Each structure stands twice: as structure tokens, then as C-alpha cells.
Amino acid sequence: MxxxxxxxxxGFLLIASFFAVLIAIFMPLFPGVHGGKVNGLDYLDNFFNQLSKGSAYYIQDQMSKAQKVAGQEFATSMKMKTTEEAALTAKLFTTNGIPAEIDETKVKVSGDFGAMLTIMLKDADLMYHNDGAAIAAKYGVDERKVLLSWYNSLSAMEKDLTKAEKFAQAKLVKNCMTKAIEPAYNYYKVEAKPVKAEIVLLVAALSFYVIYTIWYGFGLLYLFEGLGIKLNH
Structure with a gap:
């Protein structure tokens, strides 16, 4: 005993070593994606983003669905938040040969539904594969602004189509938003890595998380018991 x-x-040794490791985690000691050093949280955040990116690619699937509605005519009026946003939205459509009319913050477009979605999905595919330069060169606008504008356009379009009770088109628009545009934007400049290739580091990271939590718990347990404080359920 x-x-x-x-x-x-x-208890003191466990708690002191716990905080020593914690300080090390918050120091720039780990290799960064674009060179230089980053702290442990940024390093692991990027690591898990790299692993999850590979399982978030649904763009080809959405392209196949868009091709099934190729030739289907549509017309919609999208209400944007500002006149500047409306102007950018119209520019993206007209650059791709889709007529767009601006009425203050509203943008009216019409044409081939499948072709329109395919254009957006191709831009999302470029963004997902970190080729933002091609998008910026095409529109003369920062690639992130382009993808954000496409997202906002689809969001407004979904509302208008739902209001018009065109539920099948609204559903397809929603899927393009959430399964193509959104992940392409969020994972931009993240290099996808297969889980199998990084299984050792993945197991080590998860094991460390469990051990580190127990480490702190036992430190408190021993310290309190040494002080005569009993911990009960």
C-alpha cells in the first residue's frame, strides 16, 4: 500500500508530465503541409483532413445524375444577399454561355438544367483536386469566391425550385451543393491520403488520445488520494 x-x-509527476507534453503539443514542432513548422493540433487537424478527403468525393456520381437530366429545360430566379453577389453570380453564368438577367439582387437564368449543373460540378472537381488556378484564370476571380458563389447560387435556386414545387430538380440541386461544391471548397489545398497508407500514424494518434486522457485522470486520482480525498462514484 x-x-x-x-x-x-x-500524482504530481503524472500531472507535471501531462502539462509538459501539452505545452509541447502547442509549440511549432511538427512539419507543416506547405513547409515550416506547426503545432500539434494543426498537424493532426490536417492529417485527419487528408484521410477524410478521400471518402468525401461524390462529384463523379453527381455528374452522372446531371447527365441524366441533360436537355431538360429550366428557369429560375435566384435572390442573392447583395447586388455585388448578384453581379458575380451573373458573371459566372454568362461566362459559361448561360443567359443571366440581373434585377437588383435577383438573378434570372434559364437553359439546359443538366448542362448548367455539369458546369458547376466541373469547377468543383478542379477545386477538389487543388487546381484552383484554372478556375481563377477562367473567371478572373479568386477560386474560393467562385465556389462560394456557386454554392450561394444553388442555395437560392433550391429555394426557388422548391417554392415552384419542382422537387426533383430541387433535390438534385441540393445534392450538388452538399456533395460536390461544399466538400470541394472545404478540402481545397488538402492533399488526400488513403487510410491504409497512414494506418500506423492513425493508430498511434488515436492510442495517444486514449492514453493521454487516462494519464491525466490517474494523475488527479493519485494526487487527491495522497491529500486524503477519496474519489467515489
């Missing part, structure tokens, strides 16, 4: 002094010493 350990004495109170031994329990306090054991």
Missing part, C-alpha cells in the same frame, strides 16, 4: 507521500509524488 503506497503512502500518502508516495501517492502525492506519483
Amino acid at each position: 503506497a503512502s500518502s507521500a508516495q501517492l502525492k509524488a506519483r
Whole structure:
């Protein structure tokens, strides 16, 4: 049976080493994606983003669905938040040969429904594969602004189509937003990595999380018991 002094010493060592490791985690000691050093949280955040990116690719599937409605005519009026946003939205459509009329913050477009979605999905595919330069060169606008504008356009379009009770088209628009535009934007400049290739680091990271949590818990347990405080359920 350990004495109170031994329990306090054991608890203090565990707590002190826990915070020493915590300080190290927040220091720029780990390799960054674009060179230089980053802290442990940024390093692991990027690591898990790289692993999850590979499982978030649904763009080809959405393209196949868009091709099935190729030739289907549509017309919609999208209400944007500002006149600047409306102007950018209209520019993206007209650059791709789709007529767009601006009425203050509203943008009216019409044409081939499948072709329109395919244009957006191709831009999303470029963004997903980190080729934002091609998008910026095409529109003369920062690639992130382009994808954000497409997202906002689809969001407004979904509302208008739902209001008109065109539920099948609204559903397809919603899927293009959430399964193509959104992940392409969120994972931009993240290099996708297969889980199998990084399984050792993945297991090590998850194991460390569990051990590190237990480490802190036992440190408190020994320290409190050394002080005569009993922890009960």
C-alpha cells in the first residue's frame, strides 16, 4: 500500500508530465503541409483532413445524375444577399454561355438544367483536386469566391425550385451543393491520403488520445488520494 507521500509524488509527476507534453503539443514542432513548422493540433487537424478527403468525393456520381437530366429545360430566379453577389453570380453564368438577367439582387437564368449543373460540378472537381488556378484564370476571380458563389447560387435556386414545387430538380440541386461544391471548397489545398497508407500514424494518434486522457485522470486520482480525498462514484 503506497503512502500518502508516495501517492502525492506519483500524482504530481503524472500531472507535471501531462502539462509538459501539452505545452509541447502547442509549440511549432511538427512539419507543416506547405513547409515550416506547426503545432500539434494543426498537424493532426490536417492529417485527419487528408484521410477524410478521400471518402468525401461524390462529384463523379453527381455528374452522372446531371447527365441524366441533360436537355431538360429550366428557369429560375435566384435572390442573392447583395447586388455585388448578384453581379458575380451573373458573371459566372454568362461566362459559361448561360443567359443571366440581373434585377437588383435577383438573378434570372434559364437553359439546359443538366448542362448548367455539369458546369458547376466541373469547377468543383478542379477545386477538389487543388487546381484552383484554372478556375481563377477562367473567371478572373479568386477560386474560393467562385465556389462560394456557386454554392450561394444553388442555395437560392433550391429555394426557388422548391417554392415552384419542382422537387426533383430541387433535390438534385441540393445534392450538388452538399456533395460536390461544399466538400470541394472545404478540402481545397488538402492533399488526400488513403487510410491504409497512414494506418500506423492513425493508430498511434488515436492510442495517444486514449492514453493521454487516462494519464491525466490517474494523475488527479493519485494526487487527491495522497491529500486524503477519496474519489467515489
